[in-house]
Amino acid sequence: MPYERFLMKHVGVPHSTALETYRADGGYDGAARALRMKPEELVDLVKKANLRGRGGAGFPAGVKWSFLPVGRDVTYLCVNADESEPPTFCNRVLIENDPHLLLEGILIAGYATQSTVAYVYMRGEFMEQFHILQKALDEAYAAGYFGRNILGSGYSLECYIHRGAGAYVCGEETGLIESLEGKRGWPRIKPPFPAVEGLFRKPTVVNNVETLACLPPILTRGLDWWLSLGTANSKGPKMYCVSGPVNRPGCYEAPLGISVRELIYGADFGGGMRAGKKVKAVFPGGISMGALRGDLFPPAPEGVVDPAQDFDELGCVLDFDDVHRYDLLGLGTAAAVVVPEDVDIRELLVNVTRFFAHESCGQCTQCREGTGWMHQIARRIRDGAGRAYDLDLLTEITQNMGLMPELSICGLPDGAAWPVRTLVQKFRREFEARIMAQMPDAVLRKAQAVNPAAYDLPVLQGRATSYAGGTFFVADGT
């Protein structure tokens, strides 16, 4: 049976953002059903569904909700629509095409957590999407889905859209909370976790757009349908993004657990590479989750997965578990960017390190300095002045930043280190070949280009040799 889309069922439908279109095929039924349940039942249902957060970390949403303290008076729900991980765009597609699906998800999550106010934190660059969602929200308010006493249940929820202003780190949940409070988007030290003390020092739940959009189908199509999708520990549908030089770049909904090869070559997905090129590398979960080798490399023997060897890794299944076997940080946002065979791996490293050097918020030293140094080393290698030691140096830097060695406040440095580490490990032969092929005096030339004044000494210009003739040495035979 072909998979029937839910999250993207209105993509491409005319007037898909209007409330009538959404209600015509059962919109807001899930919310109506949820409001007849007890909040605890709803939390249990989402726990049973094992709905794991779609924003990157994959933390189960129901478990997150159950961390809220009992007997609280005010709870805030924050919706993370600060989608800024390159190359992710599924939230944008969802908001543009089906804003009411998100709003229904907000209503269900708001009721389950007994939130009083929901804030949608939307990145500043989303202008069109802001107006689309705000229009939809106005419609939903007018139809009684938000405000006081929603659908006669006695539950009240206000919803506001808060526009960000261009900062990757505001996608981190405590960074988002700080930014919402009108401060710099600097992540907070945890604990206390937001569920205990978050926005305005009240219990707060932060959920991703896609996570919330998964709630209505759990209620309308039922738990059995939901659990029939996906793999062992990864249930439900996922919006996969694929971009780069493929024939059909875009966002595609599928049950969790399709392979990277299918995402690139499948006729329902990426549709193959442009001009029949081969894949050199793929970042399958957003750039911070690390890279896979493409089919430019020889296929691995049947059943062998060994990231230490140069095998084709496109067989990686995109769910929450299999990615770890390929030395990736996690599923991330399941947004793949495909790198074709003719791209210089050094350019790739420069681009990736620049992103994190630009977006590090600057609170923790190893992230602020480390991302900058990695970018400088990457630039040096790209400019043809790399040193053989640079690759080990990069690896060493990546091991000394982030949450995993418990050095930082948030996970940004882990995400910054992982792609560098996997790129250096998996494409080490190419890096080494590039460094070997450099001109012997490349390092000196590069240094000279950076700071010509220091190299303007006569001794370095070859002028000192003119003294060798007659001044210091006595001529022969006199």
Next chain:
Amino acid sequence: MSWRTVDRRTVADDELGPGLSDAVKDKIRTFFPRYPTRRAALLPALHVTQDALGYVSLRAMREIAELLDLPPAAVLDVVSFYTHFWTRPKGRKVIVLCRSLTCELLGGRAVLEALQKRLGIGEHQTTPDGEYSLMTEECLAACEHAPCMLVGERLHQRVRPEDLERILADAENDKLDVPRSDLFDAPAAH
């Protein structure tokens, strides 16, 4: 003789730039009921200010601080963190070019070079006639349409160097074609 002290820190009143009109202040006040603290209305206030004035002037920062019961330094602190806000006048339209991975793989750099040549300015500069400012940004979250370019509020997709003339010749190239909510007005013309 006595020493004459020179105050080099306080900016002279005529260098503080434009202030907020009453209409803008009222618009900022409409955001207050949404949040339990005044401070949380800071980002909306800065958006409204930048849309009205073109940038966030020092005088505007002071006035926002007064409205929100904050020290002016707290406003400057926030303004300087977010890349969206300008502390000096910018061009009438800001061109933001994506430089992230997908856009770069699909020719974003050629677009940037063509654009620099066409406008005669470098990155983070403004044309002499004050029409365009050119910026590069990280991912604009429209990678399926790479390379992408934001002119004002409007996203231009799959931009090739030869498309630039057509886009720049269009006077409406920064206008959204979706119905606007009246919460945030379109940036005012200067």
